[in-house]
């Protein structure tokens with residue numbers, strides 16, 4: 211991999227500049243710091259030190275207090291040496307999913323994995339480590355660089371709530387990258403909008419052995435409704451899931467309440483709305499079939515729905531400056547870069563919603579959210595070289 215000196219104006223290769231050992235060591239160190247959602251204080255303090263050492267002005271915002279966490283989002287602002295270059299945002303999240311405490315990383319050649327008891331936490335500490343290493347290389351080599359805003363968010367895994375609390379007016383950058391996806395060589399520019407859905411089905415309780423005819427089973431109503439629902443992959447841009455069922459009190463009580471929690475996602479907002487309404491209608495139609503009269507009073511099953519937009523879709527056009535910038539950097543590195551859509555949501559959804567143009571660059575994390583999570587360090591190094599080149603190409607904008 212080499213940078214075309216004609217295009218970049220440098221006689222260096224990104225590959226040479228990235229200190230692979232230092233990057234790996236930092237990644238391993240970060241992985242060993244427990245940082246479940248809302249418990250990011252220790253890793254935030256470590257990263258605050260790192261960012262200050264590199265010359266950034268660091269603030270921690272009030273997102274932690276707002277979401278009941280131990281620390282807020284970390285915002286590190288670097289003064290560039292190319293005032294004409296557009297300010298750039300580089301972002302990754304500090305929190306990890308469960309089981310994610312006491313992670314013991316195992317290195318096998320170039321493959322880093324957990325010992326099988328926990329996730330690795332490469333999601334998203336790979337992104338965090340790459341950002342740190344890139345900025346260190348820039349400082350070390352006094353490379354040209356525009357103003358850079360680094361944001362390490364909290365609680366991404368808990369519904370993107372750290373990013374939702376971020377006041378983007380504190381940032382100078384209006385475009386940038388979130389480093390939080392798997393396959394290196396891909397830039398994720400499209401992601402679906404998602405609805406968070408909670409249905410509460412109300413029935414009528416009764417003794418299950420003595421007088422079951424005086425009851426309406428909320429579980430039976432829910433089951434009939436779910437049986438009619440289209441779930442899973444609905445079409446090429448839409449998915450839906452009921453992920454949690456909670457209800458009933460005892461085996462001898464006809465259950466009067468059951469709660470269903472689920473989601474729907476779509477790249478198409480109308481389709482998202484249609485799917486969400488379809489799920490509600492299935493339950494309402496089931497509820498309408500269950501009614502009874504007791505002592506002259508009519509009892510009906512009913513459904514209460516709580517539907518919230520979890521996040522809006524992300525759609526960064528291929529012609530957007532950030533996409534063009536990543537493409538130019540990839541070209542310089544002889545990398546074949548593809549823009550693509552993902553079915554997942556990330557902080558970039560929220561940042562785009564807040565008016566920034568942010569795409570999601572892959573770091574090489576694999577099998578995330580499982581105890582089999584792993585990462586190829588060669589992918590990590592490649593992504594770091596890519597981010598470095600992105601910063602350098604951005605600094606050349608007249």
Ligand SMILES: [Zn+2]
Pocket residue numbers: 303333334366390
């Ligand atoms: Zn992530």
